[in-house]
Structures are given as C-alpha cells and as structure tokens.
Amino acid sequence: MPRGVAIPEIRQQLFAAAECVIIRDGPAKLSGRAVTTEAGVATGLLYGHFTDFDEFLAAYAIDRAFLISAQAAALPERAGTDTVAGNLCDAVLSIPLTPVLVSARLLVTRPELRGRIHAVLGDKTTGLDAIENAAATYLAEEQRLGRIAATADPETLALALVGVLHHLVLGADTESDVHARIQRTITALIRDLSAVTHSPGKPT
Known part of the structure; x- marks a missing residue:
C-alpha cells in the first residue's frame, strides 16, 4: 500500500x-x-x-458483541406476533454467524476480553450471552401472553437454544447447514412443548 x-x-x-x-x-x-x-x-x-494488539482484540470483541446484541435486542419486541418458533428462527438467523463463531472461539482463548466487553456494553453482552438474554426475555413475554405453556422455563429454553447455536457454529461445515439445523431444532423445541401443554387454538 x-x-x-x-x-x-x-x-x-x-x-x-x-x-x-x-x-x-x-x-x-x-x-x-x-x-x-x-x-x-x-x-x-x-x-x-491501536496502542497494542490487546487493544485491537478488545476493540474487535466489543464491536462484534455490539453487532450481535443489537441484532438480538429486537426479538422481545416481536412477542405476540406471528409464531413463537418463527420469531425465534428469524431472530437467530438474522444474526451474522461469522462474528458469533469467531467471538466464541476468541473468548475461549482470551476470556479476559469478557470483562472489557462488559465494561463498555454492560452485562450479558458477550455474543451468545446477548442472544440468550434476548431469547429468555422474549419467551417470558410470550409466556405472559399465554402463547407458551405456564410450566415452561424461558431461561432454560433460551440456554438450550444458545447451546445448540454454539455447537452448530463451532462444528458445522457450511452456514446453510447451520441455518437448516437451527430451524429444525427451534421448531421441535417449541412444537414438542406446545403439543404436551398448550391449549388448543393458541398459536405458537
């Protein structure tokens, strides 16, 4: 150059x-x-x-955490619209998977970056944490609206969702494969929950 x-x-x-x-x-x-x-x-x-490489990594981690959390933050606003499974799929699949994958790998080897992200963006903002928090908030609101069972545990469902996402982004061969498997998993989680406990006529 x-x-x-x-x-x-x-x-x-x-x-x-x-x-x-x-x-x-x-x-x-x-x-x-x-x-x-x-x-x-x-x-x-x-x-x-950047002052040094550590500052560069922190700036990268904060930038990508903000991107992921901003995308995830819109999910709770969709409560009561469309279907629960569809809203979860749309929200997760709208998040760019490359930053999710890279952030997950980077934070494993550089756990100190979590503290720097939290210092700037607040708690529950480090990539998958932001997705989990948004999903739990969304599911709790859907539960309040009666669209998922009263016996459901929104926080556990959200944790299961990000656990699947974490597993898939670290191990899947292609992005399209990740998308397809996420859609199947979310649909199964919500459908199976609703099939056992939901009243007829309430959409999920």
Whole structure:
C-alpha cells in the first residue's frame, strides 16, 4: 500500500481480516502480523490505530458483541406476533454467524476480553450471552401472553437454544447447514412443548 493513500474503514478491514485468520487457522495463530498480512496492509498500520494488539482484540470483541446484541435486542419486541418458533428462527438467523463463531472461539482463548466487553456494553453482552438474554426475555413475554405453556422455563429454553447455536457454529461445515439445523431444532423445541401443554387454538 503506497504511503499517503487513505484506507477507508481501516478498522473494519482489520477486524474482517482477524476473522479470516481465526476461521482458517484458529485463534492461536492470531497476531498483528497475521492480521495485517491478511488485510494486505503494512504491519505498522494496525499500531497506528491501536496502542497494542490487546487493544485491537478488545476493540474487535466489543464491536462484534455490539453487532450481535443489537441484532438480538429486537426479538422481545416481536412477542405476540406471528409464531413463537418463527420469531425465534428469524431472530437467530438474522444474526451474522461469522462474528458469533469467531467471538466464541476468541473468548475461549482470551476470556479476559469478557470483562472489557462488559465494561463498555454492560452485562450479558458477550455474543451468545446477548442472544440468550434476548431469547429468555422474549419467551417470558410470550409466556405472559399465554402463547407458551405456564410450566415452561424461558431461561432454560433460551440456554438450550444458545447451546445448540454454539455447537452448530463451532462444528458445522457450511452456514446453510447451520441455518437448516437451527430451524429444525427451534421448531421441535417449541412444537414438542406446545403439543404436551398448550391449549388448543393458541398459536405458537
């Protein structure tokens, strides 16, 4: 990259490069040089925007946590509309899976990043935590509206949902496979719950 040439959205370019490195090589191979090589920019450019590599990782984790939590936050507003399974599927599948996958892998190897995310965004904001919190809030509201059984446990259902999501994003071969399996799992969870305990005529 010639000197003096402006690089638009350099932070996002570096974040995207970090995601590529983690997906291809794993978080253990992540370094400032690996990121800038993947991005096709000079190594020093990263340190022109961040004090050190730890600050870069924290900025990445906060950025992606905000993206995931912002997408998930709209779910509770859908209570009482459409179907419960459909709303859960739409909400989960609208969240970009690459940040979910990369954040899950990164936080396993860099657990200290959770504290930095919480310091900026608050509790229950670290990727899957944000999805779990939004799903539990949504399901509790649907329960209040009588659209899922009074005997259901919204927090446990939400935990099961993110457990499935975590398993699938870490192990599935393709994004389309993740989407298909998430849809089947959510539909089965809600249908089976409703089939046993729900009154006829109440949509789920």
